[in-house]
Amino acid sequence: MNWISNYVRPKINSLFSRREVPENLWTKCPECGTMLFHRELSDNLNVCSNCDHHMAISPRDRFTALFDGGIFTEVKVPEPVVDPLQFRDQKKYPDRLKGAQKATGEKEAMLVAEGEIARTPVVCAGQDFAFMAGSMGMYVGNAIVAAAQRAVELKRPLILFSAAGGARMQEGILSLMQMPRTTVAVQMLKEANLPYIVVLTHPTTGGVTASYAMLGDVHIAEPNALICFAGPRVIEQTIREKLPEGFQRAEYLLDHGMLDRVTHRKEMKDELVTILRMLTNQPPAVKGDLPAPVEEAPAS
Amino acid sequence: MNYLEFEKPLAEIEGKAEELRALARANSEMDVEKEAAALDRKAETMLRDLYKDLSAWRKTQVARHPERPHCKDYIEQLFTEFTPLAGDRNFADDHAVMGGLARFDGRPVVVIGHEKGHDTKSRIDRNFGMARPEGYRKAIRLMDMADRFGLPVITLIDTPGAYPGKGAEERGQSEAIARSTQKCLEIGVPVIATVIGEGGSGGAVAFAAANRVAMLEHSVYSVISPEGCASILWKDAEKMREAAEALRLTAQDLQKLGVIDRIIKEPMGGAQRAPSEAIDAVGKAIETMLKELSGKKPEALIKDRRQKFLDMGTKGLAA
Ligand SMILES: [Zn+2]
Numbered sequence: 001m002n003w004i005s006n007y008v009r010p011k012i013n014s015l016f017s018r019r020e021v022p023e024n025l026w027t028k029c030p031e032c033g034t035m036l037f038h039r040e041l042s043d044n045l046n047v048c049s050n051c052d053h054h055m056a057i058s059p060r061d062r063f064t065a066l067f068d069g070g071i072f073t074e075v076k077v078p079e080p081v082v083d084p085l086q087f088r089d090q091k092k093y094p095d096r097l098k099g100a101q102k103a104t105g106e107k108e109a110m111l112v113a114e115g116e117i118a119r120t121p122v123v124c125a126g127q128d129f130a131f132m133a134g135s136m137g138m139y140v141g142n143a144i145v146a147a148a149q150r151a152v153e154l155k156r157p158l159i160l161f162s163a164a165g166g167a168r169m170q171e172g173i174l175s176l177m178q179m180p181r182t183t184v185a186v187q188m189l190k191e192a193n194l195p196y197i198v199v200l201t202h203p204t205t206g207g208v209t210a211s212y213a214m215l216g217d218v219h220i221a222e223p224n225a226l227i228c229f230a231g232p233r234v235i236e237q238t239i240r241e242k243l244p245e246g247f248q249r250a251e252y253l254l255d256h257g258m259l260d261r262v263t264h265r266k267e268m269k270d271e272l273v274t275i276l277r278m279l280t281n282q283p284p285a286v287k288g289d290l291p292a293p294v295e296e297a298p299a300s
Numbered sequence: 301m302n303y304l305e306f307e308k309p310l311a312e313i314e315g316k317a318e319e320l321r322a323l324a325r326a327n328s329e330m331d332v333e334k335e336a337a338a339l340d341r342k343a344e345t346m347l348r349d350l351y352k353d354l355s356a357w358r359k360t361q362v363a364r365h366p367e368r369p370h371c372k373d374y375i376e377q378l379f380t381e382f383t384p385l386a387g388d389r390n391f392a393d394d395h396a397v398m399g400g401l402a403r404f405d406g407r408p409v410v411v412i413g414h415e416k417g418h419d420t421k422s423r424i425d426r427n428f429g430m431a432r433p434e435g436y437r438k439a440i441r442l443m444d445m446a447d448r449f450g451l452p453v454i455t456l457i458d459t460p461g462a463y464p465g466k467g468a469e470e471r472g473q474s475e476a477i478a479r480s481t482q483k484c485l486e487i488g489v490p491v492i493a494t495v496i497g498e499g500g501s502g503g504a505v506a507f508a509a510a511n512r513v514a515m516l517e518h519s520v521y522s523v524i525s526p527e528g529c530a531s532i533l534w535k536d537a538e539k540m541r542e543a544a545e546a547l548r549l550t551a552q553d554l555q556k557l558g559v560i561d562r563i564i565k566e567p568m569g570g571a572q573r574a575p576s577e578a579i580d581a582v583g584k585a586i587e588t589m590l591k592e593l594s595g596k597k598p599e600a601l602i603k604d605r606r607q608k609f610l611d612m613g614t615k616g617l618a619a
Contacts, residue, residue: 084557085548085617089533138613145610167501167523169533172547173559174613176523179502180509181613183482184606207523209474210462210502215482229473229502230464238464248469256470 029053045265054202054222054265058104059111059126062161066124066269069292072115075123075150077108080138085172093170100131109134109164110143114150116293118273118285122159123151129163129203136208137168141178144212148185157195157276162213166206179211186215195279197272200227200250200259218275219259220268221250227258302572304361310350313343347569354518356544356553360526362518362570363497364460369575370429371398371413371456374496377576378583379404379411387438391471394435396427396463399442404454405587410446412439412507413456416497429498430463433476436506440476440483447487452593454586455507457495460525462503477506484509485605488598492589494564494582495519495551496571511605512589513559515551516582517566521559522549548617556617562589 026035031053041048045065046055064070087093101107109131114123125147127134134140144160151158167175189196198216200209202225210229221227228248236243246252250262263271273285303311317339320332354362362368375382379402386393399412414431417423446453462473484491484507493510499521508521515521524532526544531537554560564585571578593601 080613081615084613084615085546087546089542089546141613169524169529169547171613172523173521173549173554173557176501176505177559177609177612179478179505180481180485180609183478183485183509184609187482187486187606207502207505210477210506211481212478214472214475214478227474228469229462229477230469234464235466235469239466243466247466256472258472258475 027055030055047265052223052264054224056129056163056202057265058106058130059128059161060106062126063111063113063115063124066117067113067115067292068117068119068290071292072113072124075112075114075146077110077112077139077143077146080142083170084138084174085170087170087172089170096132096170104128104130106131108139108143109136110140112143112147112150114154114156117269117276118287118290119293120273120276120282120285121154121156122276123147123154123156124159124161126161127163127201127208129165129201132168133165134163134208135165135168135175136178136182137171137175138178140164140168141181144178144182145185148188151194152188152192155192155194157197157280158189159197159199159272159276160212160216161199161201162204162208163201164204164206164208166208176207179207182212183215186212195276197275199268199272201225203227205229205231214258217279218261220261220263220271221253221259222265222268223250223262225250227253302365302367304358304365306358306361307350310343310346313339313346317343351518351569355541356520356547356550357526357541359518359550360498360520360540360544362572363520365570365572366418367572367575368497369571369579370418371415371458371496372418373575374413374456374579374582375402375411377579378586379409380406382411385438385442388434388441390434390437392432392434394427394432394438395425396429396431396459397435397438399438401451404452404590407452407590409452409454410442411454411456412442413496414459414503414507416458427463429459430461431459431503431506432463432465432468433471433473436462436476436480439507440480443480443483443487443491446489450489452490452492452590453484453487453510455491455493455510457493457499457504457508457521458497459500459503460498461500462506477502480506481509485609486602488602490590490593490596490601491605492586492593494586495521495560496582500525509605509609511593511601511608512561514562514564514582514585514589515554515560516564516571516578517551518570519551520544520549521551521554522547553617558612558615 029048032051034050046057083093109128112125197218200221204227317336320336324330324332382402384400398415414429416429417426491510493508493513495515526540530539530543551563567574567577
C-alpha cells in the first residue's frame with residue numbers, strides 16, 4: 001500500500017511503543033495493539049488495517065466520507081433548555097457539557113445533515129459517542145425530530161447512525177421521555193412512506209436501542225458493535241454467570257434476528273445507496289467517490 | 301406492618317400501643333386505653349410529620365414498599381369481569397405483565413400492568429415485576445385488539461425496570477420495548493397510564509406513552525434507579541439519596557416538568573397503610589381522565605398524544 005504499512009506489523013510495533021509516541025500522530029488499536037499512523041487511520045475510516053477493528057468515528061468525519069465530495073449542509077437543531085433539572089453530581093451538568101464541547105468541538109451528541117450520497121439525496125443523523133457517551137437527552141431528541149421533519153419536508157430517506165451509552169442521566173425523566181419523542185419522529189417518516197435506515201455502531205445501548213435504533217425499516221450494524229438494552233455487566237450481576245463469547249455483539253444479534261445485516265464501514269456507503277435506491281424505486285447508482293453535486297449544472 | 305427504615309421511631313410507638321393493648325387483653329383488670337390512645341395520637345402526629353415532606357429517596361422506598369397495593373389488587377377492586385388474556389403468540393406468557401379484557405364502570409376496556417407479586421412464591425413467578433420481551437409483546441397484541449374494537453387502554457405502571465437477562469436480550473428486549481412504546485403512540489383509542497409504584501425506565505415508558513399520565517403521590521418515575529445513577533455518576537451506590545434528589549423522580553417534580561398530568565393523593569402514611577382507599581382514589585382519577593377523553597375521534601387522540609410528547613421538556617424546572 002504505502003510506506004507506512006511496514007510499521008503496522010506487530011513486531012515492529014512493539015519496538016515502537018517502547019519509545020515516546022508523538023501525540024496525535026499514532027493511535028494504538030485497542031483490539032490488537034497495532035500502532036496506526038493517523039493519516040492512514042483516517043483514510044481507513046478509523047478501521048484498524050491490521051485486525052479490522054472499527055474504532056469510533058465522529059459524525060462529521062463519517063459524513064465527510066459519506067456525502068459526495070464530502071459536502072453536506074447541516075440541519076439546524078432547535079436548542080433545548082440547558083440543564084432543565086439543575087442537575088449536579090460531583091460536577092455540575094453545565095460544566096460537563098462544556099467539557100464535552102471543548103473535547104469534541106461539537107455542540108452536542110448528534111449531528112444532522114442533508115446532502116447527496118452517490119447522487120441520492122438523503123438526510124443523515126449521526127450520534128457522537130465522544131460527546132458524553134452519545135447519551136440521549138433533549139438535544140438528541142430534538143435532533144432526531146428535526147431530522148425526521150426535514151426528511152419529510154424534502155421527501156428524502158433518513159439514515160441514522162446510532163452510538164450511545166444510553167440516556168443522559170443528567171436530564172433525568174426528560175431523557176427518558178426522548179424514547180416516546182423519537183418514536184413519534186420515526187412515525188412521521190413511516191406515514192410519509194420514507195425509508196428509515198438505522199446503522200447501529202459501537203456501542204448502542206439502553207434507551208437508545210429501545211426506541212429509534214430498533215424501529216428502522218432496515219437495521220445494519222458495524223462489525224462487532226455492542227448492541228443491547230441491558231449491558232453485559234448488569235446481566236452478569238443479575239444472573240450470576242459468565243456470558244458467552246460475542247454476546248450482544250452485532251453478529252450475535254444478526255443470528256438472533258434483530259438485524260438485517262452486518263456491514264464493514266468501508267462498504268457501508270455502497271450498501272446504503274443500493275438499498276435506498278431500490279426502496280425508492282430509482283435506477284442503480286453510479287458508485288465510487290463522486291464529486292460534490294453542482295447546483296443547476298448547465299446542460300451540455 | 302412492614303416499617304421502612306425512616307419509620308423506625310413510628311414503629312416503636314405503634315408497637316408500644318399494641319403491646320399495652322395485648323397486655324390488657326390478657327389481664328382484664330388493667331385499664332390501658334387512656335395510655336394507648338395517647339400513644340396513638342403521638343404516632344399519628346409523627347406519621348403526618350414524616351410524610352409531610354418526604355425526600356426523593358424516602359419516596360423511592362415508599363414506592364417500593366412490599367405491602368403497597370399492586371396491579372392485581374387494583375384490577376380486583378376497580379374492574380369487573382376481568383378476563384386475563386395470555387401470551388405473545390410467539391414464545392411465552394410473561395407473568396410479570398398482567399393484561400386482559402375487563403369492565404371499568406361497566407364499560408369494556410383493556411387493562412395492562414406490571415405485577416410484582418406479594419410473597420416469595422408469587423414474586424418469583426412474577427419476576428418481581430420485571431418484564432421480558434414477551435410481556436411487552438403481549439401488551440402490543442392487546443393494544444392492537446383494543447384499537448380494533450375501540451376499547452380504551454388503561455395501564456398500571458409498577459416495575460423496577462425491564463428484566464436484564466440473557467434470554468430477554470437474545471429475544472430482543474430493546475425491540476419489544478420500542479414497539480410497545482410505538483404501539484401506545486399509534487392506537488386510536490384513549491390510553492391512560494397510572495404509575496402506582498415504581499416507574500422504572502424503559503420498562504415503564506413502554507406502557508406509559510399515554511394520552512394521560514397520572515402518578516400516585518408517593519410513586520416515582522425515573523430514567524434510572526437512584527442506586528444505579530449513584531454508582532455511575534458518584535461512583536458510589538451508597539450515594540442514592542443524592543442521586544434520587546438530583547434525578548427529580550417524584551410525582552411533584554415530574555408535574556412541574558410537565559411530564560405527568562395529575563397527582564393522585566395517597567392515604568396518610570402511604571398507600572400501604574390503607575390499600576383499599578388508595579385504589580379507590582386511583583379509580584376516581586381514571587374515571588376523570590377517561591371522561592376528559594370521551595368523545596374524541598381516533599385521529600384526535602393520536603394527534604394529541606403525539607403532540608404531548610413532542611412538546612414535552614420544552615421548559616425546564618426553572619420555568
Ligand atoms: Zn487492530
